[in-house]
Amino acid sequence: xxxxxxxxxxGSRFGGLKQIEPMGPNGEFIIDYSVYDxxxxxxxxxxxxxxxxxxxxxxNTIGKRVEGKIEVEYVFQKMNDVPIEVNYERVKxxxxxxxxxxxxxxxxxxFAIINADDFYGxxxxxxxYEFLKNIKDDTNFGLIGYKxxxxxxxxxxVKRGVCELNGxxxxxxIESNISKNKDKIDCISLTKNKExxxxxxxxxxxxxxxxxxxxxxxxxxxxxxxxxxxxDREKDEFLIPEVVDKHIKNGDIxxxxxxxxxxxxxxxxxxxxIAVKNAINDMIKNGEYNNKLW
Numbered sequence: 001x002x003x004x005x006x007x008x009x010x011g012s013r014f015g016g017l018k019q020i021e022p023m024g025p026n027g028e029f030i031i032d033y034s035v036y037d038x039x040x041x042x043x044x045x046x047x048x049x050x051x052x053x054x055x056x057x058x059x060n061t062i063g064k065r066v067e068g069k070i071e072v073e074y075v076f077q078k079m080n081d082v083p084i085e086v087n088y089e090r091v092k093x094x095x096x097x098x099x100x101x102x103x104x105x106x107x108x109x110x111f112a113i114i115n116a117d118d119f120y121g122x123x124x125x126x127x128x129y130e131f132l133k134n135i136k137d138d139t140n141f142g143l144i145g146y147k148x149x150x151x152x153x154x155x156x157x158v159k160r161g162v163c164e165l166n167g168x169x170x171x172x173x174i175e176s177n178i179s180k181n182k183d184k185i186d187c188i189s190l191t192k193n194k195e196x197x198x199x200x201x202x203x204x205x206x207x208x209x210x211x212x213x214x215x216x217x218x219x220x221x222x223x224x225x226x227x228x229x230x231x232d233r234e235k236d237e238f239l240i241p242e243v244v245d246k247h248i249k250n251g252d253i254x255x256x257x258x259x260x261x262x263x264x265x266x267x268x269x270x271x272x273x274i275a276v277k278n279a280i281n282d283m284i285k286n287g288e289y290n291n292k293l294w
Contacts, residue, residue, distance in 0.1 A: 095237030121262025
């Protein structure tokens with residue numbers, strides 16, 4: 001069972017891998033806790049998608065801590081890995097959909113994806129493992145849904161996919177900036193520039209998605225469409241939530257939403273670091289993690 005960790009954007013967001021603030025008491029990053037929780041849940045292989053120039057830094061920090069504990073592979077998200085000729089320069093990575101597509105030749109089994117810099121909680125990995133283990137139809141995908149209130153920071157808005165549901169089936173994702181406002185969550189849609197509110201317990205996506213290899217078929221055709229219809233050649237991104245949303249609406253796939261009570265932690269703002277460190281220390285005191293993780 002494979003966990004795909006999207007880490008190619010780390011360098012650009014944090015100014016280089018070495019500048020990531022350690023969160024654990026022995027220098028652990030958030031990504032260390034994700035690998036640890038995934039292994040505890042039953043995952044036996046990790047694939048890191050990174051930029052090629054990050055490889056040495058990545059392998060010498062995170063890699064050397066987890067290699068030997070679980071099977072590890074590295075995949076490079078390359079700017080020139082495109083299916084059609086592109087006659088312009090681009091610096092910014094193509095997006096999460098392209099990062100997943102980079103693994104099309106090595107993933108032949110059901111797999112989960114997560115972001116490298118989000119703390120997801122062990123219960124989420126356990127739920128993901130159980131779902132992936134029991135998939136019978138290769139167009140049956142999954143999404144771990146978090147209560148919106150469990151994914152916000154007091155320091156500003158955060159980007160989340162607000163889930164539209166029919167029972168436990170996903171019918172749409174509204175990519176939005178969300179923030180707490182007394183007894184509601186304020187949302188601003190990123191695609192429709194529309195403001196709306198949701199309840200604290202409304203489920204949102206943290207990009208913890210569960211796929212069969214069938215997803216690569218959709219990604220390959222959609223990436224060509226994206227490149228042929230791109231508006232801003234430097235900034236537009238090929239994003240996995242938009243791919244999922246499109247194929248739900250086309251009736252190609254079914255996405256099951258699995259609710260979790262896990263709490264997200266992450267560093268969207270520099271002020272978030274103290275809260276994340278404190279939360280990890282509390283979990284260590286409660287016996288959820290060892291003081292020295294590895």
